[in-house]
Structures are given as structure tokens and as C-alpha cells.
Amino acid sequence: MSGGHSKYVPVNGVMKWMDERLPLPRLVYDSFVAYPVPRNLNNWYTFGAILSIFMVLQLITGIVLAMHYVSSTDMAFNSIESIMRDVNFGWLLRRMHANGASFFFLAVYIHIFRGMYYGSYKAPREVLWILGVFIFIIMMATSFMGYVLPWGQMSYWAATVITGLFSAIPIIGVPIQEWLLGGFAVGDPTLNRFFSLHYLLPFMLVGLVILHVWALHVVGQTNPTGVEVKDLKKETVPFTPYATMKDLFALALFFILFAYFVFYLPDYLGHPDNYIRANPLKTPAHIVPEWYFLPYYAILRAFDFNIGIPFTDIVLLDSKLAGVIAMFGSLIVLLFLPWLDFAKTRSGNYRPLFRQFFWIFALVCIGLGYLGSRPAEGGYVTAAQILTTAYFAHFLIILPLLSILEKPKPVPPSIADAILAKNKAA
Amino acid sequence: MKLITVFSRLIATGFAIAFTASVMTTAALAEGDGGTPHYPINHPKHVHWSFAGPFGHWDIGQLQRGLKIYTEVCAACHSMDLIAFRNLKDLGYSDEQVKAFAAEYEITDGPNLEGEMFERPGKPSDRFPGPYANSIEAANANNGAAPPDFSLLAKARAPERGFPTFIFDIFVLYAENGSDYIYSLLTGYQDAPEGVEVGEDTYYNPYYIGGKALAMAPPLEVDSVDYDDGTPQTVDQYSKDIAAFMMWAAEPTLVERKSMGFKVMLFLVIMSILIYFTKKSIFMNLKD
Amino acid sequence: MSAAKTDTLPDPSKRDFLYITTGTAGAVGTASFVWPLIDQMNPDASTLALASIEVDVSSIEPGQAITVQWRGKPVFIRNRTDKELEEARNVSIAELKDPSSRNDNLDNGDATDINRSAGEGKENWIVMIGSCTHLGCIPVGLAGEYNGWFCPCHGSHYDTAGRIRKGPAPENLAIPKFQFINETNIKIG
Numbered sequence: 054m055s056g057g058h059s060k061y062v063p064v065n066g067v068m069k070w071m072d073e074r075l076p077l078p079r080l081v082y083d084s085f086v087a088y089p090v091p092r093n094l095n096n097w098y099t100f101g102a103i104l105s106i107f108m109v110l111q112l113i114t115g116i117v118l119a120m121h122y123v124s125s126t127d128m129a130f131n132s133i134e135s136i137m138r139d140v141n142f143g144w145l146l147r148r149m150h151a152n153g154a155s156f157f158f159l160a161v162y163i164h165i166f167r168g169m170y171y172g173s174y175k176a177p178r179e180v181l182w183i184l185g186v187f188i189f190i191i192m193m194a195t196s197f198m199g200y201v202l203p204w205g206q207m208s209y210w211a212a213t214v215i216t217g218l219f220s221a222i223p224i225i226g227v228p229i230q231e232w233l234l235g236g237f238a239v240g241d242p243t244l245n246r247f248f249s250l251h252y253l254l255p256f257m258l259v260g261l262v263i264l265h266v267w268a269l270h271v272v273g274q275t276n277p278t279g280v281e282v283k284d285l286k287k288e289t290v291p292f293t294p295y296a297t298m299k300d301l302f303a304l305a306l307f308f309i310l311f312a313y314f315v316f317y318l319p320d321y322l323g324h325p326d327n328y329i330r331a332n333p334l335k336t337p338a339h340i341v342p343e344w345y346f347l348p349y350y351a352i353l354r355a356f357d358f359n360i361g362i363p364f365t366d367i368v369l370l371d372s373k374l375a376g377v378i379a380m381f382g383s384l385i386v387l388l389f390l391p392w393l394d395f396a397k398t399r400s401g402n403y404r405p406l407f408r409q410f411f412w413i414f415a416l417v418c419i420g421l422g423y424l425g426s427r428p429a430e431g432g433y434v435t436a437a438q439i440l441t442t443a444y445f446a447h448f449l450i451i452l453p454l455l456s457i458l459e460k461p462k463p464v465p466p467s468i469a470d471a472i473l474a475k476n477k478a479a
Numbered sequence: 480m481k482l483i484t485v486f487s488r489l490i491a492t493g494f495a496i497a498f499t500a501s502v503m504t505t506a507a508l509a510e511g512d513g514g515t516p517h518y519p520i521n522h523p524k525h526v527h528w529s530f531a532g533p534f535g536h537w538d539i540g541q542l543q544r545g546l547k548i549y550t551e552v553c554a555a556c557h558s559m560d561l562i563a564f565r566n567l568k569d570l571g572y573s574d575e576q577v578k579a580f581a582a583e584y585e586i587t588d589g590p591n592l593e594g595e596m597f598e599r600p601g602k603p604s605d606r607f608p609g610p611y612a613n614s615i616e617a618a619n620a621n622n623g624a625a626p627p628d629f630s631l632l633a634k635a636r637a638p639e640r641g642f643p644t645f646i647f648d649i650f651v652l653y654a655e656n657g658s659d660y661i662y663s664l665l666t667g668y669q670d671a672p673e674g675v676e677v678g679e680d681t682y683y684n685p686y687y688i689g690g691k692a693l694a695m696a697p698p699l700e701v702d703s704v705d706y707d708d709g710t711p712q713t714v715d716q717y718s719k720d721i722a723a724f725m726m727w728a729a730e731p732t733l734v735e736r737k738s739m740g741f742k743v744m745l746f747l748v749i750m751s752i753l754i755y756f757t758k759k760s761i762f763m764n765l766k767d
Numbered sequence: 768m769s770a771a772k773t774d775t776l777p778d779p780s781k782r783d784f785l786y787i788t789t790g791t792a793g794a795v796g797t798a799s800f801v802w803p804l805i806d807q808m809n810p811d812a813s814t815l816a817l818a819s820i821e822v823d824v825s826s827i828e829p830g831q832a833i834t835v836q837w838r839g840k841p842v843f844i845r846n847r848t849d850k851e852l853e854e855a856r857n858v859s860i861a862e863l864k865d866p867s868s869r870n871d872n873l874d875n876g877d878a879t880d881i882n883r884s885a886g887e888g889k890e891n892w893i894v895m896i897g898s899c900t901h902l903g904c905i906p907v908g909l910a911g912e913y914n915g916w917f918c919p920c921h922g923s924h925y926d927t928a929g930r931i932r933k934g935p936a937p938e939n940l941a942i943p944k945f946q947f948i949n950e951t952n953i954k955i956g
Contacts, residue, residue, distance in 0.1 A: 117807055
């Protein structure tokens with residue numbers, strides 16, 4: 054699949070003329086038509102395609118919304134409402150964009166967990182995985198800035214809290230925060246630069262996605278067995294029509310779920326306080342981020358204690374900085390996953406213990422998400438501390454230990470054998 | 480190797496127990512002592528709304544009654560600055576009626592050729608003028624608590640549903656939290672229970688989202704607004720009508736959204752079935 | 768891929784029908800999604816609400832004019848004097864550069880003075896979009912060789928009925944849809 058020989062044959066003179074000058078049709082043909090994919094991919098592998106469609110959808114609806122949005126603190130809130138009320142189909146486009154962000158994240162989480170389960174980060178796919186983590190981080194930055202734009206109460210206080218994270222950095226923290234805000238508090242300069250960056254970052258995202266797909270096409274897709282393709286003819290099918298149709302079907306189902314929320318529960322994933330104009334003098338009683346940030350928010354708030362040398366008053370890390378480091382650390386640790394899990398066996402299907410811990414890890418993430426939505430008080434904080442420990446322990450202790458200790462089940466010699474065995478069983 | 484497996488399983492089970500236990504017990508802890516009190520005290524009462532559900536539609540008569548309540552009662556303190564008179568056509572009024580309605584309002588316009596602001600009768604393109612010049616005036620006139628704007632209130636006031644109700648809400652399509660809240664608040668005024676202290680000039684209401692009592696006196700009473708369509712003139716009916724009206728004000732495109740949603744969903748289901756069979760037919764080529 | 772078993776495959780014509788139906792449905796779905804993306808650029812409801820305005824002209828004496836803004840453009844409303852009317856009436860259609868009335872209130876018609884004015888009984892009133900038909904500058908009133916309007920940008924002269932008489936402009940000044948809704952008020956648009 055990484056081989057240089059292309060099977061593209063121009064269908065007519067025009068395509069041949071083009072092919073000799075800029076072989077774009079050849080690139081598309083080789084990447085999305087003839088590209089061989091393992092025959093045994095299951096439906097969890099369709100989320101890459103779903104994600105690329107959602108990225109395009111977010112770009113289109115976003116560009117269109119930018120034609121009506123006004124990035125000034127006086128006008129932003131009302132301009133969103135004029136989109137909702139007066140612009141032709143404005144309500145539809147805005148609902149699609151806001152809920153589209155949520156579904157983008159839903160798909161990306163499934164995609165990431167799929168990759169974790171099937172060991173898609175292992176050699177030779179480390180760069181592919183790291184690019185994915187960068188895409189994820191850019192996505193988070195983009196959606197955070199997008200959330201500020203409607204200039205509701207949650208927008209304003211989210212911007213205040215998140216930029217406040219930078220003030221935790223010793224000495225240079227506050228200057229950095231003021232530099233980010235363009236003032237001493239969130240205001241017009243902040244809103245304008247967030248709008249500018251919210252428009253810019255998606256294009257960087259597109260660039261990273263192109264690299265991600267390129268890296269994928271160099272090393273080839275993994276598959277549920279985790280065994281590399283040995284026989285192109287027997288073990289793969291061309292991307293079009295097989296993978297395309299499979300992706301399309303999954304996409305159609307995902308769209309049904311998406312439409313259900315856009316048309317019937319458009320405010321379900323949002324927060325009512327964001328229908329109140331931003332008020333710098335009044336914080337909402339209970340501020341929470343969008344659902345896809347909740348686990349990180351729980352990790353941030355888990356640190357309600359200073360870290361110092363025991364039995365002395367020396368503080369090495371105050372609670373604020375510790376929370377911030379832990380929160381960013383929970384993302385950074387993903388970058389090292391290919392080296393933290395160095396077991397030879399790739400797929401979780403043949404690693405019973407790994408599989409067990411994988412599901413526990415998934416539960417830990419959901420638990421953190423729940424705790425992130427609760428007020429930071431009493432037992433919720435204790436629970437968040439336990440789960441935060443579990444989160445990091447999974448990467449830093451469990452995975453390396455499992456790599457050494459676990460004795461995996463025998464892996465089928467090839468994909469073809471696995472398919473045969475499955476057919477026999479059925 | 481056996482030992483290692485047992486050991487690892489023990490760790491795994493330990494994590495699982497720690498996880499469940501921590502979530503369970505701490506949730507209970509947080510609800511009890513130590514935590515700040517959570518408002519509203521009572522969950523909103525459920526009302527059957529015509530605009531609920533996938534085929535929701537406005538009850539035009541109800542919206543017209545709601546507008547009457549707004550203009551005769553609420554507008555004395557509450558603005559509704561995102562709604563223009565032209566929007567009232569949604570409520571079944573003709574162009575002429577809207578024009579006449581708008582003309583009853585005085586709108587500040589200008590500057591004129593002399594450079595001065597002047598008052599003129601409202602036009603359909605104007606928005607509802609508020610009772611106060613600005614929010615500071617509004618706050619000063621109301622013991623420091625500015626009455627909130629009505630335009631989005633039905634979406635901005637939605638008490639948390641809690642676990643696991645919020646999961647069921649997805650399946651039963653519950654999205655009327657805001658109008659239920661408004662109805663419950665308006666019908667929920669009562670005497671403070673024994674031993675509960677309420678601040679001066681505030682009124683006890685267990686449905687209020689911001690505390691145990693609010694600064695607004697009960698605004699509606701029997702017969703405070705005259706209905707000409709024979710609808711009962713009770714506080715309960717008034718509360719439903721104004722809540723429905725506020726839901727319309729918060730999202731005039733709600734019905735359009737739901738009816739388009741049905742068409743889109745229908746199309747997507749058919750599309751999925753078609754794609755499914757196309758996919759099946761294509762994959763048949765693969766069968767050995 | 769080995770040769771497929773023919774008995775498990777549906778009839779080829781049925782299969783083609785399925786593919787064509789799926790493709791068509793997909794195309795229809797995509798097209799209906801594209802429409803909102805196009806339509807959102809059309810004037811929105813708040814803009815359309817200002818598409819017609821009412822103007823009180825009771826205070827405009829003969830020889831006076833006002834300029835009002837309508838759909839983002841200036842509209843000249845002028846109460847013409849008898850002298851101006853006389854001048855405009857004495858011009859024959861043959862002399863005109865543009866013989867068409869350019870009046871949105873008429874289906875068509877010659878650029879006679881009555882066709883350019885507010886009509887029978889209101890001949891003294893003239894209501895025009897104040898945008899030169901050459902390249903869109905705003906002409907100056909009571910100026911030019913014909914004592915009507917003069918566009919300083921490229922030297923177009925209009926007479927007292929707003930008809931182009933000299934200069935590069937191709938058409939008479941456009942008359943928008945308007946009517947007197949009562950003795951004192953004009954509704955434009």
C-alpha cells in the first residue's frame with residue numbers, strides 16, 4: 054500500500070493531459086478509490102470518515118455564520134439572536150454548527166478509544182497517532198473559542214476561567230494572561246481575537262488532517278486482529294466501493310442521531326445560562342464547560358491541595374498550578390502512549406487483561422465527566438481525586454506493567470486465517 | 480504467570496470497586512451536608528404544552544392571550560427587546576392589525592433635521608420598547624434587582640434535571656423545562672414554611688431558581704386580565720398562557736424547526752435503508 | 768475476489784435500479800441541504816421589514832424637496848413649482864435621450880411629464896431614486912443646464928422631470944413604486 058506503483062489509468066485524453074501536468078486525479082484515485090483496506094474492518098473503523106465529513110460540515114456552516122456574526126461585545130449576543138430569528142434558515146445553520154461541535158467530539162472520542170483498543174498507536178503508526186493527538190488539541194482550542202463567540206454568560210465565564218489557567222504559571226503567568234486577553238479582563242479585544250482564531254484554526258486542522266490521512270496511507274490501516282496485511286489480494290478490498298459504502302451507511306446512521314438533536318433537542322447539550330447576555334459583574338451560580346470538556350475540568354478541580362514536602366511548610370506546587378499541569382498533562386500523556394504501551398501484541402482482542410483495564414479506563418473517563426458536571430464540593434472532589442489518580446495510573450503504571458507481565462492469547466498468523474476461522478465459527 | 484494474572488485481576492477489581500464506591504458515596508455526601516443549598520427547592524411542575532413533542536405546534540389563541548398578559552401586566556417592568564412588532568404576525572395577526580398595534584407605542588427616533596431626537600408612533604419594524612431607559616434605571620426602580628428581559632427567558636431558565644432524568648429526556652424529547660419553570664414559578668407563590676426566614680421585600684417561592692424567595696411580588700391574580708374568548712381567567716390559566724407566549728418569544732422558529740425535522744428524519748431513514756441495501760448488494764461480490 | 772455466486776446476487780436490472788435510486792436520493796438530499804446555504808445570503812426578515820417606508824410630505828412647500836433613505840438609497844421627493852412643471856411639459860418626446868417613463872408604477876409608457884409625476888391631480892410631486900443612472904453617484908438638485916438635477920461625477924444633466932437630457936447617463940432617474948396613501952403621506956415600496 055505504501056508502494057509507489059499506481060494503478061490509475063486516465064479514462065480519456067483530457068484526464069491524460071491533466072495527469073501529465075498535475076496528477077491530482079491520480080492522487081485521488083490512489084488514495085480514495087484503489088487504496089486497499091483490510092477486509093475485516095468493523096464499524097468502529099468508520100468514524101474517521103464520519104469525522105472528515107463533520108469537519109467539512111463545521112467549516113461550511115461556520116463560514117456561512119461568519120457572514121452574519123458581529124464580533125463586538127455590544128453586538129455579538131444580538132447578532133446571534135438575529136441569526137436565530139431573522140436570517141433565512143439561520144436557526145438551522147446555527148443549530149447545526151453548535152450541535153455539530155458536540156457530534157464532532159462524540160465521533161472523535163469513539164475514534165480515539167477505537168485506536169486505543171486496537172493498539173492503533175503502535176509501531177509503525179506512532180506519527181499517525183501523534184498527529185491525531187494534535188488534531189484533538191486543536192479541535193479543543195477551536196471549540197472553546199467558538200463557545201465564547203455567542204457572548205452569553207457561559208461564554209464569558211468560560212473565557213475568564215480558561216484564560217485564568219495561564220495565570221497559574223509562576224512569574225510570567227499574569228502577563229501571559231493579559232496578553233491573551235488584550236486587557237485586564239475578557240472584553241472586546243478578546244472576543245475579536247477569538248473570532249479571528251476560531252476562523253483560522255479549522256484551516257490548520259484541515260492541514261493536520263491531510264497529514265494524518267497521508268500518514269495513514271503510508272503505513273496502512275490496522276484491523277481488529279492487529280496483524281499486518283500480508284497478502285494484498287486475499288486480505289484487502291479496494292477503498293471504493295467497499296469502505297466508501299460502509300462509511301456512508303455509518304454516516305447516515307450518525308446523521309439520524311445528529312438530526313434528532315438538531316431538530317428536536319437543540320438546547321439539550323447547551324447550557325441555559327448562555328441565553329443570558331454576558332455580565333462581567335455576575336458569575337452564574339454553577340459554571341460548567343461543554344460536556345466534551347467535563348473530564349478535563351474534573352481533573353483541573355481535583356487539586357484542592359498544595360503539593361509540598363511532607364511534614365514541612367515548603368510548597369513545591371500550589372493547588373492552582375498543580376490542577377493546570379494535571380489537566381494539560383492528561384492530554385500530553387496521550388502523546389507518549391506508543392511508548393508507554395510497548396507490548397508486542399497490538400489488538401486488545403488478544404490481550405484479556407489489557408482489555409479489562411481498557412474498559413475500566415473508559416469508565417474512569419465517563420466518571421470524570423460526570424464529576425466535572427457536579428459542583429466542586431464535598432465528596433465530588435474526593436471522587437475526582439480518586440479517578441484522576443486512576444486516569445494517570447492507567448497510562449503511567451498499568452500499561453507499562455501490562456506490557457511486561459501480560460501473556461497474550463495467540464494471535465492468528467494472518468488476516469485471512471482470522472476471517473476463515475470466523476466464517477467457520479459462524 | 481498464573482499469579483500475575485490473579486494479581487492483575489485484583490488490581491482491576493480494586494479499581495472498579497473504588498470507582499463505583501467513590502461515585503456512589505460521594506454523590507450522597509455532597510447532597511447532604513457541607514454542600515451549598517441547591518435551588519429550586521421543588522422541581523418544576525409538568526404542563527402539557529401544544530408545542531411539545533416532535534409534532535409540536537403553537538396554540539395561536541394561547542399566544543394571543545399571552546401577548547395580552549404581557550402588554551397589560553408584565554410589560555410594566557419587563558422588557559422584550561429582541562421581539563419586533565412585525566413578529567406578531569406569527570400570532571395570527573394581519574399586517575393592518577400589527578400596524579395598529581405598533582402605532583400605540585411611542586418610539587424614540589432621530590435625530591431629525593434639527594438634530595434632535597423625537598417621539599413617533601411605532602412601526603412594524605420597531606422592536607418592543609422597554610419600560611426603562613437602561614438596566615441601572617431598571618434596577619433602581621426595583622430594589623436593586625433589574626427585572627430580566629423576556630425575549631429569551633423561557634430558554635434561559637431551565638433548572639437542572641439531575642441523573643438519571645436527563646438521560647430519559649433524550650428519549651421522551653423533553654425540552655419544555657423553561658416553560659414548565661415559568662408556569663411553576665407563577666403558580667408557586669406560598670407562605671414560607673415554619674422556621675424559614677425570608678428577606679425583606681422578597682416572596683417565598685419553592686420553584687424559584689435563584690434562592691428561596693424572589694423580589695417579584697406575585698404578578699397575577701384572578702381576573703387581572705380580561706379574556707374575550709371565554710377562557711377561564713384564573714392564575715393557573717394566565718400562567719400557562721404567558722409561559723407559552725414566552726416560549727414563542729424565545730424561539731419563534733420552534734414549530735418550523737420541528738416540522739422540518741420530521742421531514743429530514745424521514746429522508747435520512749429512507750436514505751439509510753437505501754444505502755444499507757446498496758452496501759449489501761455490493762458486498763455480495765465479496766462472498767467467497 | 769473470486770467469482771461471485773450468481774444465485775445469491777439479485778437480478779442485475781434490480782440492482783441497477785437500487786443504485787440509481789440511492790444515487791438520486793443522495794443527490795436530492797445534498798441539493799436540499801445546499802438551498803439553506805444559498806438562501807441565507809438573501810435579505811433577512813429585518814431587512815425586508817424595512818423594504819417599504821411611509822413619508823409625511825405635508826410640510827414640503829412648492830419648490831422644496833426632501834431626501835429620504837429607502838432600501839439604503841436616497842429618494843428625492845420634490846414638490847415642483849408651476850414654472851418647473853411648465854418647462855417639463857414643453858419638451859417633446861422626440862427630444863429626449865431616453866423616451867421611456869422608467870416609472871415602476873406604470874407598466875410602460877412614454878416619458879411624458881405626467882408619466883413621470885405622481886399622476887393626475889398630483890402632477891407637482893415627483894419621487895425618484897436619487898442615484899444617477901450612469902454609475903450611481905447622487906445628483907445635485909436645482910442644478911445643471913435644465914435646472915433639474917446635475918450629476919457632478921461625470922456631468923449628466925437631468926431636467927425638472929428627472930429625465931436625462933445631456934451627458935453619459937443612459938436612462939431617466941428611476942421612479943420607485945410609491946403611492947399617496949392619504950393627502951399627506953406617501954408610501955414608498
